[in-house]
Amino acid sequence: MEPPKKNFVMNLGAVGKSIFYRMACDCTDPDCDLTMEFEANPNDKALYVYLSKKLRNSAYWGYSEDWELFDCISFNWLRILINKFKMCWQIVVNGYIEVEETFIIKEEHHINSFFDAVEEGVSFIEALQEAMEEDKNAQA
Secondary structure, X not given: OOOOOOOOEEXXXXXXXXXXXXXXXXXXXXXXXXXXXXEEEOOOOEEEEEEEEOOOOOOOOOOOHHHEEOOOEXXXXXXXXXXXXXXXXXXXXXXXXXXXXXXXXXXXXXXXHHHHHHHHHHHHHHHHHHHHHHHHHHHO
């Protein structure tokens, strides 16, 4: 028996001249999901695609055996404290902190769902632009 397929791409609906999708990451953590927005711009007849994702930076990242003295004393609390100070210092000096996070698409079904969402978004925008053109021609 084949396991049930995951719903990787969910249509969240259309608002105004935009259509929204939520794309699930392969890691299955909902905080890792990606939001896609397809927006029509009537001024230049362009299609805008926005991809947004929650980014996180953790002071707990970077565990290393180097912080263990002997086998019984752990200085991880010191490493975490130093990482927190580094992050704060970057914000004070630069005004921002650089964060990088990965979004995973690995299965064929997942990739096909992504392409289907892009095609559906483009079709939505094209239909919206045609309706605006017809509206404009009817008013003239």
